[in-house]
Amino acid sequence: MSRNRIIYQSEALFTSVHATGDSAGTIPATSVFHLKRVTEVSNNAEIARQNVNVFGKLAALSREVIEEPTVSMDFKYYLADGYNEKALGFVTNGLVSCSSGILANAPEAQRNFYVLTVDEGEDADGVNIASVAGKAVIGVGNAFITNYTVNGAVGEIPTASVSIEASNITFAPLGDTNGFQNPAVNVSAAGSPQYEGLVLLPVATETGLSVQVLRPGDIVMDFGTGSLQMGGAVLDGMTSASTKQSAHIQSFSLELPFSRTPQKKLGSAFAFSRELEVPIDVTLNVSANLGDIDEGSLRDLICATSESRNVTIKMYEPCDNDGTAKEPNLIFTLKGCSMDSQNMASTIGDSKTVELKFMSQIGGANDTDKGLFISGQF
Amino acid sequence: MFGRVIYDKENVYLDGDKIIGITDFDAKVGFVHKPLTVMGTGLIGQVIDGEITRGFSFSRLVNNMETGILLKMENEMPASFKYESSNEITKAEEWVSDVSKLVSYELNCSVGDIPTSKFSFDCYGRIKNEVSTKNTDFNGFDDFYVARPSDLTFSGINSFYTNRLQSLNYSFSIPYKKRNFIGSYFDPVPVLFSPIEVSLKLEFELDDASAAISTDSICENNFSGVFSFNKCGTEIRKFKIENAKLTDYSIAGAVGPAATFSCTYKTYVNNIEDLKKLVVL
Numbered sequence: 001m002s003r004n005r006i007i008y009q010s011e012a013l014f015t016s017v018h019a020t021g022d023s024a025g026t027i028p029a030t031s032v033f034h035l036k037r038v039t040e041v042s043n044n045a046e047i048a049r050q051n052v053n054v055f056g057k058l059a060a061l062s063r064e065v066i067e068e069p070t071v072s073m074d075f076k077y078y079l080a081d082g083y084n085e086k087a088l089g090f091v092t093n094g095l096v097s098c099s100s101g102i103l104a105n106a107p108e109a110q111r112n113f114y115v116l117t118v119d120e121g122e123d124a125d126g127v128n129i130a131s132v133a134g135k136a137v138i139g140v141g142n143a144f145i146t147n148y149t150v151n152g153a154v155g156e157i158p159t160a161s162v163s164i165e166a167s168n169i170t171f172a173p174l175g176d177t178n179g180f181q182n183p184a185v186n187v188s189a190a191g192s193p194q195y196e197g198l199v200l201l202p203v204a205t206e207t208g209l210s211v212q213v214l215r216p217g218d219i220v221m222d223f224g225t226g227s228l229q230m231g232g233a234v235l236d237g238m239t240s241a242s243t244k245q246s247a248h249i250q251s252f253s254l255e256l257p258f259s260r261t262p263q264k265k266l267g268s269a270f271a272f273s274r275e276l277e278v279p280i281d282v283t284l285n286v287s288a289n290l291g292d293i294d295e296g297s298l299r300d301l302i303c304a305t306s307e308s309r310n311v312t313i314k315m316y317e318p319c320d321n322d323g324t325a326k327e328p329n330l331i332f333t334l335k336g337c338s339m340d341s342q343n344m345a346s347t348i349g350d351s352k353t354v355e356l357k358f359m360s361q362i363g364g365a366n367d368t369d370k371g372l373f374i375s376g377q378f
Numbered sequence: 379m380f381g382r383v384i385y386d387k388e389n390v391y392l393d394g395d396k397i398i399g400i401t402d403f404d405a406k407v408g409f410v411h412k413p414l415t416v417m418g419t420g421l422i423g424q425v426i427d428g429e430i431t432r433g434f435s436f437s438r439l440v441n442n443m444e445t446g447i448l449l450k451m452e453n454e455m456p457a458s459f460k461y462e463s464s465n466e467i468t469k470a471e472e473w474v475s476d477v478s479k480l481v482s483y484e485l486n487c488s489v490g491d492i493p494t495s496k497f498s499f500d501c502y503g504r505i506k507n508e509v510s511t512k513n514t515d516f517n518g519f520d521d522f523y524v525a526r527p528s529d530l531t532f533s534g535i536n537s538f539y540t541n542r543l544q545s546l547n548y549s550f551s552i553p554y555k556k557r558n559f560i561g562s563y564f565d566p567v568p569v570l571f572s573p574i575e576v577s578l579k580l581e582f583e584l585d586d587a588s589a590a591i592s593t594d595s596i597c598e599n600n601f602s603g604v605f606s607f608n609k610c611g612t613e614i615r616k617f618k619i620e621n622a623k624l625t626d627y628s629i630a631g632a633v634g635p636a637a638t639f640s641c642t643y644k645t646y647v648n649n650i651e652d653l654k655k656l657v658v659l
Contacts, residue, residue, distance in 0.1 A: 050492060052439060052524050055400040058386035061519055064526055067490055190531065263583065263636070264489045265542035269528035272542065275636070 003120040003134075012124035012204035013038045013075060014114040015087055018107050019142050025182035025195020029202040032114070033087035036206050037078040037213060039159070041115055043140060045169050046070045068262060068270045071166040073113055073140050078213040079150065079158045079315060081329045082376015088145060088162065094331060094375025100365035102145070102258065103276065110274075112184055113140040113164065116201060124204050135174035139183030139199070142167035144274045146258050150313075150332060153251035157213050158315060165260060167270045168194065185270055192270045210377045211317055211329050218316040220328075221249055221286070224309035231296015232342050233288065233354045237312075245291030247354055252313065253285045254332060256362075256372055280362040282372050284311055284334050289351040290344065307338040311358060329377045336360045336370035381465035388462075389513050390436055392447060392478075393455035398518045399441045401494065403459055405434035405473060407505055429556065432475065432501035434459070440485060440493035440525040440607060442614045443518075445658045447497060451480040451552070452650045457499065462512050472510040477503035479568055481552050483657065485617070488545035488581075493525045493607070500554065502568065525607035525614045534603020541582035541639065548605070548617060550576040550653060573646035574653050578619050584637040587629060601643045604659065616659040621645055 013035045021027035047069040051060040077084055082092040089108045090098040102109045118124045119134035129135065143166035152158040167187070172180040182195040222237035234246045257280065262271030301307070314328040337360035346352045363370035390397045410428030415421050434457065438444065457478045463469035478499040487493035530546075532538070553575075554568035578601070601622040607614040622643035631637035647653050 052492065053385065053401070054398065054439065055385050055403070056389045056396070056398065056513065056516075057519060061399075061522060062524065064492060064524060066492060066526055066528075263542065265544065265583070266487060266489060266527050266546065267530045267532065267543065269526075 005120065006117055008039075009123050010118045010120060011041065012116045012118075013041055014116065014201055014204070016112045016114070016199065017089075019110045019112050019182075019184040020107075020186070020195060021182060021184075021197055021199070025184060025186075025197030027112070027182060027197065027199040029178075029200040032199065032202055034202060034204045035075070035077060035084050035087060036209060037080055037084070038075055039078065040076040041073070042075070043073040043115070043138060043169065044071070046072075065269075068167060068264070071140060071143075071169045073143070073164045073166065074161065076159050076161045079160055079330055080213060080376075081210040081378040082374060083209055083378040084160070085374055085376065086378060088148075090148075090374055092374045092376045092378070094333070094373050095368070096365060096373070097363055097367060097371035098374040099256070099258070099280075099362055099372070103362070103365055109144060111143055112182070112199070113143055113166075114138070114183075114199065114201065116204065125206050126203060129174075129178040129201050129203065137170075137172045137174060137180050137201070139170040139172060139180065140164070140166045140168070141170065141183030141194075142185060142187065142270070144258070144260050146260055148256045148258070150254040151251070152216060152219050152313070152315075154216050156216060158216065158219060165274065170194075187268060187270045187272045190267075192268060214315045214329060215318055218318055220314045220316070221252065222312040222314070224311065226307070226309060227294045228296060228339055228342065229301040229304055229307045230298045230339075230342065231294045231300075232344070233290055233356065234292050234294050235286075235288075235356075238294075240294050244294070247288035247291050248351075249286060249288045250353075251287045253283075254313065254334065254372070255283045255285075257281070282334060282337070282360050282362060284337065284358040286356045286358070288354050288356070290354045308336050309338070309358075310335045311337055327377065331373075331375045333373040333375075334358065334360050334371075335368075335373060336363070379465055380461075380463040380469060383461045383464065387464055389460045391456075391458045391460065393450065393453065393457075395446070396513070396515060396518070397436070397438065397447070398443060398522050399439045399524070400436050401439060403434065403436040405459060405475075407432050407501075432505055433481075433499060434475065434478070434501065435496060435498040437494050437496045440487070440495050440615050442521075442523045442612070444495060444615055447480070448483065448658050449654065451483075451654070454479055454502070457501075458510075460510055460513060468512060470510040470512045472508055474506050474508060475499075475501040475503070476505075477501065479552075479554065481554060482550065484547065484549035486545070486547050487525075487527055487530060489527055491527065493527060493530075500556075500568065523609055523612060523614055525609060529607045529609045529614065531606050531608060532603055533606075534601070538580075538582065540585040541587065542585065543580060543582055544638070545581045546605070547579040548577070548619070550574060550657065552650070552653075570650070572648050574648075574650070575644055575646055576619060576622070576653070576656055577642065577644050578622060579640065579642045581638060581640040584629065584631075584639045587627075587639045606659075617657050618659060619643065619645055619656060 049063040115138040147163040170183040179198040223235040259277040260274035313332040315330040337358040341357040343355040408431040411424040412427035458474040482498040485495040604618040606616045622645035627641035629639040
């Protein structure tokens with residue numbers, strides 16, 4: 001039956017561990033993961049064409065596609081226990097950098113994404129894909145994550161936003177079967193054909209996570225024991241916070257960019273790889289209402305050794321943010337970061353605010369002192 | 379009054395045929411004047427003292443009709459550049475060369491750009507500007523197919539291995555020597571001096587240069603292969619190089635971009651017929 005509209009209840013987002021699957025491009029359901037708690041999905045395809053204008057003809061002879069079209073997808077989900085992060089290829093053991101697999105150019109770094117749409121009025125959650133008619137899938141092939149951002153704020157459920165870039169996008173009506181052509185293209189073969197193998201989707205289910213969602217009141221940030229070298233805001237975790245009022249954090253944004261450069265060559269319509277642009281800077285922006293201030297001078301920062309601190313963001317289960325019941329559901333640790341800016345503002349009526357920016361760089365796969373480390377209950 | 383003359387009112391003709399796919403045209407004529415000074419008076423005038431340099435070149439998108447010019451490259455062909463008025467319905471003029479010969483050809487293909495080829499000609503005989511008639515032939519565009527960088531394939535015994543080709547430059551120049559003689563009105567006669575050099579320059583993103591380049595094998599290094607532009611199953615253009623020797627290579631790296639390496643190969647042929655066997659397949 002034709003749809004009048006598609007709303008969120010009818011959609012589910014999946015990702016597969018590999019883009020290519022086996023040699024034929026077949027990807028079983030066991031290699032595909034349903035991304036849970038997704039709240040937004042958008043996809044975009046842009047085709048760069050070059051006009052072919054020649055002597056003797058005013059209008060272009062043709063508009064040739066000289067470069068690979070750009071396919072992008074953005075989605076957002078509520079943070080939970082690291083399940084989605086693991087499904088996206090991040091390392092979530094907290095022991096090595098979360099991007100170690102991606103940096104090592106492991107096959108998991110390149111993946112596919114699938115947006116399943118079921119019939120109007122049906123929940124995509126729990127639907128039997130093999131038997132329900134009226135399904136369609138938007139497949140995004142040869143995809144790489146280009147940005148991962150975690151946001152937390154007073155009054156808002158903490159979320160993660162992910163951006164990807166890909167080589168191909170397909171649109172496949174499914175009928176009453178499970179199985180659609182792999183959207184990935186074989187960039188190493190002449191003509192870059194699309195893989196013939198089929199992708200099978202598992203059943204989408206929102207169960208299986210250790211928590212429904214995390215709450216802003218259960219987030220604890222620790223900025224390390226040392227005060228800011230230039231003085232200023234007192235932050236949670238600092239030694240001075242035991243005798244002074246620390247700033248009341250209102251929001252934070254932790255951004256991990258994975259900018260990629262498409263590697264092109266003559267004879268190939270698609271980029272044969274998308275290599276990471278290094279070095280990679282990880283940025284933590286914090287916005288807070290200022291409490292007490294620590295003494296210090298900007299000159300002290302200039303003449304001192306470079307600051308390096310570890311900032312930890314722990315997200316607990318509801319009403320368990322002292323860690324007595326169990327370990328945090330999700331922990332983000334930014335190691336080896338230093339403060340880049342501290343901006344204060346006062347206005348009539350509102351509290352004095354402070355905006356801080358911390359930055360670190362992603363270390364290699366074996367670097368345990370620098371980078372972003374993620375650990376979760378999943 | 380002509381008004382503004384733009385590309386849709388410009389056409390190039392070679393040996394009577396309109397050349398489709400041209401993106402630019404450039405003609406130059408130069409005269410060498412010698413001042414005459416004599417005793418008792420000083421400067422009495424100027425005279426032409428030397429060969430009148432005449433030539434033109436045009437760039438063209440690599441296409442399926444390109445071989446037509448190359449197959450008659452040894453011919454002395456009339457050429458013209460016709461331009462028409464945008465203001466008046468019938469007004470047109472032509473820059474005409476009665477005799478012209480192809481002296482060089484260069485094909486460039488790089489990632490992100492439509493491949494182009496440049497043809498350069500020397501002119502002999504009369505050069506003139508004359509009133510002409512407007513072009514009335516608008517056919518030929520439907521059968522004109524342009525190559526794309528992704529359409530390039532290479533088959534050769536000494537392949538690129540895992541290095542990624544970013545650009546190629548394939549060129550030849552025909553070494554005509556101009557013979558002047560007394561009474562020739564500064565209009566030399568071209569004489570072909572062999573050999574004819576064919577050059578191929580390749581630029582890669584570096585992956586494994588040692589497999590492709592080895593100083594130990596300079597004496598045995600024979601680079602051969604066929605380059606072909608195939609657009610969705612339709613062959614657009616095909617050319618090759620045979621028994622080419624490596625003449626130079628370079629490797630470069632910097633913070634940020636990928637490391638690159640480039641290499642140049644050259645081969646030689648005796649005459650134009652042998653040249654045609656390389657550049658037109």
